[in-house]
Amino acid sequence: MTQKLLAHHTTARVGGPANAWIVAATEAQLTRAIAATDAGGTPLLVLSGGSNLLVSDAGFPGTVVQIATEGIEVLESTDTHVRVRIAAGHDWDSVVAWSVAQGLTGIEALSGIPGSTGATPVQNVGAYGADISQTLESIRVWDREVHKVVELAAADLEFGYRDSIIKRSIVSANTDVTHASPRWIVLSVDLKLAKSGQSAPVRYTQLARALNVELGDTAPLEHIRQTVLDLRASKGMVLNAADYDTWSTGSFFTNPIVPASVAATLPDHAPRFAHHEAGDTAETVKLSAAWLIDHAGFRKGFGLHNEPGTVDGRASLSTKHTLALTNRGNAKTQDLLRIATTVRDGVADTWGITLVPEPVLVGVQLGR
Ligand SMILES: Cc1cc2nc3c(=O)[nH]c(=O)nc-3n(C[C@H](O)[C@H](O)[C@H](O)COP(=O)(O)OP(=O)(O)OC[C@H]3O[C@@H](n4cnc5c(N)ncnc54)[C@H](O)[C@@H]3O)c2cc1C
Known part of the structure; x- marks a missing residue:
């Protein structure tokens, strides 16, 4: 069997082989793969989009579990908002595109960020004055310490700038030494999105300028998404294999x-x-x-x-x-x-x- 290279699964396109590689397309496969890897004492690298990872040229001396679960489920729809549950492996930008097409407010400024939905709470993904903590209600996780699925509310995650308890369980404070994967593996993310049809208030000067609006103003959702994608592309911040x-x-x-x-x-x-x-x-x-x-x-x-x-x-x-x-x-x-x-x-x-x-x-x- 040929070994899979991290270079083929990371956006920086670097990194050596892994000893073993499991693709988990369902939540049951995902929790089983993690539990078995941990039970065997094998180092675990959970990976999804590979867009925030830099792995050694020597590769990973353990098992990579690649999260490939998908799905957007509407949990509740009222006159004012929608609550949605998104599978961890679902491509994040597709979720943003979906929300904009549905006229749902809250994540439009997070357009164009590569990677998976399950990784968004890890470092409280953010851009252009928005971050995931503003719409995230709760997550379901596999807790590798207690070996079961638990639910964590947004407040439990102690979100900060590019930070959460999940990230802090990977990267030890003040060192570059990491455990590769966090204690909590995100299985699904619940978001609460408003049904306003307009964007959230624009909170970033450069975006306001590009939209020709004042800070604090709103704009049509599709206009925000396209403007953010254009700004990001001008900075090389939208994936493009040819660039x-x-x-x-x-x-x-x-x-x-x-x-x-x-x-x-x-x-x-x-x-x-x-x-x-x-x-x-x-x-x-x-x-x-x-x-x-x-x-x-x-x-x-x-x-x-x-x-x-x-x-x-x-x-x-x-x-x-x-x-x-x-x-x-x-x-x-x-x-x-x-x-x-x-x-x-x-x-x-x-x-x-x-x-x-x-x-x-x-x-x-x-x-x-
Ligand atoms: C061109 C470009 C632009 C970017 N722009 C932004 C930006 O504007 N803002 C921003 O915040 N980030 C940005 N990023 C970084 C990156 O896209 C995000 O951090 C993204 O959320 C990573 O998702 P991923 O699925 O690729 O994670 P991966 O790279 O696969 O994993 C990253 C880390 O998270 C862990 N992880 C992955 N999935 C899970 C899960 N389900 N549960 C628990 N842990 C998990 C992994 O173990 C690993 O430690 C950018 C990256 C690129 C390449």
Whole structure:
């Protein structure tokens, strides 16, 4: 039997073989595969769209369980809203397209994000002022510690910026060391979407400008979806097999959240956004990782011309956006990590701020 390569199942198109590979097309197959893998003491990598994963060139020394469940079920429909249950493996952007076609409000600004619905709560997927925490009511999960299906309400998930308890069960705090898969494997996601026919209020300046509306205004759902898709495509943030700028994991680094005193050390024109999350005791500010990278001297396309710390053009920053790390056709995981390390270290030297990777790194780390 030929081994399946992670490179064929990840959007960055890198990563070696897995020891074993199970495709789970039903929820029963999924829970059985996870339970059996865990019972055997075998390392488990749950994968769906592979759009937020960077796996070692040596591959994964365990079992990959690929979630391929599908389905959108309307649980309740009232005069004002609809509650829907979506299978974890269902392609996220198809869910957004469906909601827009139905005239349902709440996820239209999350158009064009690759990957599965089940992964959206993992890092509280977000874009253009929206995130999944705004519409998610609850999820059903397989809990790998108690070995059964349980339901978790949105409040249980402790959502933050690109964060939730699910993500924190994968990535140990302050290290790149991961367990590959979380404690809670999402089986289905319940969303509550409004029946307003118009979008949610626009919360992102660039989107408002492109729509020619004021912040806080609404717009037709289809108009929001198309405008977001166009904005994303201009940044290489919509998958396109013919465009190496999209052979990535999307944003490679999260926007740093720093104490106000650290933000005050940056030039006045550095973008900064007020930030508050439950539990914050001190004033914090969210910075733009893309700006920090760019103004540390790493321009769009950095790496294409074999600059110091890069890899003969095999990998580079996207030519459309400094935040995406891209495979130019024949890169390896190590090539992407080399550039990521150079950029992280350069930003730390220039600004004293250490960027943190957004994708889940499996069997690899940035250089020390
Ligand atoms: C071009 C591009 C643009 C992107 N833009 C955005 C963006 O705008 N905003 C944003 O937030 N993200 C963005 N991303 C990142 C990515 O698309 C999301 O994080 C997405 O939700 C990952 O889904 P996936 O199915 O591909 O997850 P995978 O990559 O398959 O898995 C990622 C992690 O989640 C875990 N996981 C996957 N499914 C489940 C499940 N059902 N239950 C529990 N754990 C699970 C995996 O074990 C792994 O640790 C972008 C990526 C790309 C390539």
